[in-house]
Amino acid sequence: MILHGDGLLRIAVIGTGYVGLVSGACFSEFGFSVTCVDNDQAKIDLIQNGTMPIYEPGLEDLVARNVAASRLHFTTDLGTAVADADAVFIAVGTPTRRGDGHADLSFVYAVAREIAPHLDGYTVVVTKSTVPVGTGREVYDIVAQTNPQADFDVASNPEFLREGAAISDFMRPDRVVVGTMSERARTVIRALYRPLYLIETPIIFTELETSELIKYASNAFLAVKISYINQMADLCEAVGANVHDVAKGMGLDKRIGNKFLHPGPGYGGSCFPKDTLALVKTAEQYNIDIGIVDEVVSYNDKxxxxxxxxxxxxxxxxxxxxxxxxxxxxxxxxxxxxxxxxxxxxxxxxxxxxxxxxxxxxxxxxxxxxxxxxxxxxxxxxxxxxxxxxxxxxxxxxxxxxxxxxxxxxxxxxxxxxxxxxxxxxxxxxxxxxxxxxxxxx
The missing domain is CATH 3.40.50.720 (NAD(P)-binding Rossmann-like Domain)
Structure with missing residues (x-):
């Protein structure tokens, strides 16, 4: 870690989309110096002028407060931000790849190549983007090959942010999941999340592959619950039952819980559709049958x-x-x-x-x-x-x-x-x- 005069770790966040902007703003609220980087100058200009590229309750005020306190910065200058950072978070998109349904990791790998020459001193490169199993190892190989002299580790720190409640989810999460390659990397991540230790947030350290899979497994399970209650709703209509009473009767069972048992027209958004499909594609690569998730993907589209x-x-x-x-x-x-x-x-x-x-x-x-x-x-x-x-x-x-x-x-x-x-x-x-x-x- 670089010893800064203020004694605080410094963070660079690559990508000012939903995950990057929220994460960067929240880390700055923790008291860290954060620089958010994007290659879109127009987007950076808008944010610096107080206009958010997304709507998220409380985000505009959070950004303004930390910019005013000189803890949160925005730039297109990736090299300077990375060189000054103890931790570099990759928070770019991983949309569904056209043609085969796999997650498109081209943006993640491009960032890995771009940051590698600028790493200065020991740095933890953290994948915050939602990525399939094996991505962290690939990021490590890309950085090492691009800059053989780099002193770094790669960590996986998936986000669990609900749109509409992202700030509270970051500041008061159910858990923080971190996959690391070394105890040295864990020391940096522990320092970054120290404010959450103080409120006794469970912080789970695992291998890289386990952390990457936890994110997909969690989202797929919630998607299964949504699709299940939607199928029960159809059955309720056929037999003359009330799905809300069915859901309440189910949800009072602590083994099931009452979350995500709300019938509707099907799930959407930035996570569930692409993450369930990516998980299915990963399982296919390893010849593992996860037919439950595969059926949910098909059912939700229908x-x-x-x-x-x-x-x-x-x-x-x-x-x-x-x-x-x-x-x-x-x-x-x-x-x-x-x-x-x-x-x-x-x-x-x-x-x-x-x-x-x-x-x-x-x-x-x-x-x-x-x-x-x-x-x-x-x-x-x-x-x-x-x-x-x-x-x-x-x-x-x-x-x-x-x-x-x-x-x-x-x-x-x-x-x-x-x-x-x-x-x-x-x-x-x-x-x-x-x-x-x-x-x-x-």
Whole structure:
């Protein structure tokens, strides 16, 4: 470790996407000097001017506070940031690779090659990106081959950040997982996470491969729970049961727990879709059958596609020419993330069937414009969106949608169809008011 005058370790974070920006800001909140690096000058300029490239509650204030305290810095100068760092976090994207479903590690490996010549003194290179088993060893080999004189170790420190609650998840996590190559590297990581030791956060040290697999295994298990309760919801509809009561009865069993037992249109976002697929592909490489996860990947795709069918059925199959209001575009509330959101599949299919789509989302509409058909219109409020609609579809459970009443729907809509894919309303109240109301598993 470099002995700095202030006695604190210094951190460089490569990548200012969701993981990199949140992690960098939170480490600076711990008191460390953090430099976030990105090769996109326009993005760096925006952040330095106080404009966040993503929506995450509390992030703008957190960044501003630590920039003002001179603990958090942003630059395109990778060499200087890396040379001054005791730990370099790689936090670039690992999207699904086109053609074969594997995680695309080209950005991770490119960063490894780029940082190698600039390492100065003992440095821990940490993969914060979600990466398949074996990536850490490959990063080590790339750095060692590029700079044989480098004094370094590689560590794996996967993130477990929920979009919409990322800051609290970083500052008060359930656990921190770290895969390392040496006790020397563990000493650095322990110092970085010392503030969490003080609040008795479990910090698990493992081998590199184990740490990398923990991340994928965790996300895949949660995806299985989501798909399971969605299948139970379909069964509930068939037999006349209530999926929420089923979920409550299951969740009170401590072996099962009540998290991720909420029925809906299928999972989306930046993690579950690509991570479940990447895990399946890793298992295939090693000739291991993880059919449960493989089936979940297939089922979730089918479920998202099936949601438009529910809307069509609620309209008695007559969709062409209908004005359909879609409330919610992001894959979950408190984020603007549209990646693999069910809304994309639903809207595209309804547009193809001849529907006129109006939509509203508190945060995701700018992103949605790049992903949805040009014919979709965007409204300034939920009220404007449902006005004169033949049908309303709830796709994302933003809190402001929960406040809408049956009387408001009746007064504003031209038709009377309400398809609630998140079960946020009381079905009896909606039907008693004269709405044709349908939901999931009830």
């Amino acid at each position: 479920r998202k596609n099936a949601m438009a069918g529910r809307v069509k059925a609620a309209l008695d199959g007559v969709v062409a020419g209908k004005v359909i209001a879609v409330l919610g575009l992001a894959f979950k509330p408190e984020t603007d993330d549209m990646r693999d959101s069910p809304s994309v599949d639903i809207i595209r299919e309804l547009v193809d069937a001849g529907a006129q789509i109006k939509t509203y989302d508190p945060k995701a509409m700018d992103e949605a414009r790049h992903m949805l058909p040009d014919s979709v219109s965007y409204c300034a409020s939920a009220g404007a969106c449902i006005n004169d609609a033949d049908a309303v579809v709830i796709v994302t459970e933003w809190n402001e949608f929960r406040a809408l009443t049956a009387a408001q729907f009746i007064a504003a809509m031209r038709g009377h169809v309400l398809v609630d894919l998140r079960n946020i309303y009381d079905g009896a109240q909606m039907r008693d008011a004269g709405l044709s109301y349908s939901s999931i598993g009830r």
